[in-house]
Amino acid sequence: DIVMTQSPDSLAVSLGERATINCKSSQSVLYSSNNKTYLAWYQQKPGQPPKLLIYWASTRESGVPDRFSGSGSGTDFTLTISSLQAEDVAVYSCQQYYSTPSFGQGTKLEIK
Amino acid sequence: QVQLVEAGGGVVQPGGSLRLSCAASGFTFSSYGMHWVRQAPGKGLEWVAFIRYDGTNKYYADSVKGRFTISRDNSKNTLYLQMNSLRAEDTAVYYCARGSGFGDLATYLFDYWGQGTLVSVSS
Numbered sequence: 001d002i003v004m005t006q007s008p009d010s011l012a013v014s015l016g017e018r019a020t021i022n023c024k025s026s027q028s029v030l031y032s033s034n035n036k037t038y039l040a041w042y043q044q045k046p047g048q049p050p051k052l053l054i055y056w057a058s059t060r061e062s063g064v065p066d067r068f069s070g071s072g073s074g075t076d077f078t079l080t081i082s083s084l085q086a087e088d089v090a091v092y093s094c095q096q097y098y099s100t101p102s103f104g105q106g107t108k109l110e111i112k
Numbered sequence: 113q114v115q116l117v118e119a120g121g122g123v124v125q126p127g128g129s130l131r132l133s134c135a136a137s138g139f140t141f142s143s144y145g146m147h148w149v150r151q152a153p154g155k156g157l158e159w160v161a162f163i164r165y166d167g168t169n170k171y172y173a174d175s176v177k178g179r180f181t182i183s184r185d186n187s188k189n190t191l192y193l194q195m196n197s198l199r200a201e202d203t204a205v206y207y208c209a210r211g212s213g214f215g216d217l218a219t220y221l222f223d224y225w226g227q228g229t230l231v232s233v234s235s
Contacts, residue, residue, distance in 0.1 A: 040221055042157075049207055049225035050157065061223070093157060097220035100173070103157040 006104035023094035038098035121229030134208030145211030
């Protein structure tokens with residue numbers, strides 16, 4: 001099974017500043033036959049279900065603001081929020097869908 | 113718009129059973145694989161089960177294999193999860209989630225989620 005590990009567990013960032021969340025997989029989630037990276041990011045606000053933000057490691061889901069971006073390859077990935085807004089307060093989780101799916105433990109993002 | 117509405121959660125004793133349902137609307141239900149994903153209180157997300165769009169293939173997490181059964185009724189646009197031999201560690205909010213439009217290319221990518229239903233296993 002692929003283990004997903006996020007860092008940090010929690011993060012406090014000032015409004016308008018950059019927020020960066022890291023995710024590491026225990027093995028590569030790059031599928032060589034199609035050259036696609038099977039890594040997604042979800043946002044979960046309090047009392048709400050997860051919302052898909054990013055898939056294929058860097059493709060934004062329709063309707064997701066462009067301040068959200070995903071990067072990385074192989075086993076190391078990053079979610080970046082370029083200019084934090086108040087409505088971005090949430091828990092962010094990475095997920096691999098290369099094999100039996102697994103999620104990171106989540107990173108709680110707050111306003112400093 | 114896509115809507116997924118779960119029902120059937122509640123409090124059950126260890127060893128008991130529950131059947132969850134998920135009513136889907138706003139899309140062609142019979143064209144999408146569907147999943148159950150759970151989240152224990154204060155914990156991360158855990159995938160539980162998947163059923164292919166036509167019901168031919170079903171996959172389960174090791175933690176529920178042999179105890180839970182996923183099924184669907186495409187004529188009713190409804191997904192089900194039959195949960196037997198429940199344990200305290202099954203306590204969680206259970207979400208139904210739609211598999212992405214990429215189909216077999218990305219079986220385990222979830223693009224829409226319901227609001228969830230809480231299952232509490234306690235004596």
